Amino acid sequence: MAAVGRWLAAAGLAGLACLAQAQKAYDTGASDSEIKIGNTVPYSGPASAYGTVGKAAAAYFRKVNAEGGINGRKIRFVSVDDAYSPPMTVEQTRKLVEQEQVLLIFAPLGTASNAATQKYLNMKKVPQLFVSSGAHRWGDPEHFPWTMGWNVSYLTEGHIYARHILANRPQAKIAILYQNDEFGKDMLRGFLDGLGDKGKALVVAQASYELSDPTVDSQMISLKSSGADTLVDLSTPKFAAQAIRKAAAIGWKPVHYLANVSSSVTAVLKPAGLDNAKDILSAAFVRDPSDPRWQGTREQADFAAFMKQYYPEGDASDALNVTGYSMAQTMVQVLRQAGDNLTRANIMKQAASLDMTLPMLYPGIKLKTSPTNFHPLAGMQMVRFNGSGYDPVGGVIGQ
Known part of the structure; x- marks a missing residue:
């Protein structure tokens, strides 16, 4: 009887293990230990000023990995230069999907660049997630269900x-x-x-x-x-x-x-x-870290500490780094919500069910999505440059 009991117990544990294993679901680019994310950004060319957005996002992912990753998995961020050239974006995106075999494309930067890859990624059913551009085309889930923007629509x-x-x-x-x-x-x-x-x-x-x-x-x-x-x-x-x-x-x-x-x-x-x-x-829609009004706030202090530790060669006063930092925080939230179901379909499902604030968004602005709303940010604050920073003019518009 004791042997039967031990057998039943072992069978029960094995069943639980199988059930736990069954609850995990992966597509290409995800595993028990890693989540592989692709990105294109102009590190060279006429829009190379934007390259720091990719570097700041990479730095935030390093921070997340240093703190244990996401649900026990480390992010492997493969960010490549497309020189703000649509033909190069197409070439680099194909390499990321077909050779690097990433789970998704995150925060690819540029309107024309991403327009050139949108049909390809949707045909492949690879998330083109949080495009770093405000083009209206990134918020069209009926025709492009695998594409979602991040910036406020132009x-x-x-x-x-x-x-x-x-x-x-x-x-x-x-x-x-x-x-x-x-x-x-x-x-x-x-x-x-x-x-x-x-x-x-x-x-x-x-x-x-x-x-x-x-x-x-x-x-x-x-x-x-x-x-x-x-x-x-x-x-x-x-x-x-x-x-x-x-x-x-x-x-x-x-x-x-x-x-x-x-x-x-x-x-x-x-x-x-x-x-x-x-x-x-x-x-x-994001705070300018060079603006004296944010000095002394916890949000600014946390951002400055992040830059000092994880991106010391970057400029902590550059608002473009705030953008990369904030976009990466959005991506991390989606991955946390996805849990052990790291399929591309579930990634898009989670991206379309966000309701959150981010530390460095301008006060009063929220990030919200739904299955019919693929424009996460809608509000903006009019500002005037005073010679050293921006002063708010009126209240938030469009939220």
């Missing part, structure tokens, strides 16, 4: 600038500088839609530029000659800095609205000249 941001101008400068003469790609056109469309039919009459000039252009000097001279007293600047960091410098050089002092993607004090305003950038208006 359409929403454009609307916010339009609402601010209509409320505060109803007689403005508006000139618009925009990048001639999906990023610039999305933002432009949102801005013009936000102005409405009557408001569109306020626009007196538009000028676009190509990523391959050496400068935007000629565009700025042309926009000034229109007689505009308000500049809506929908450009990426390199060209935004050029536009700010050129406006000062030609003695043009319009009320200057600057796209969030180029609002970094470190990456854009300092190279442009802080005096030249004074009074620029933008919209924020």
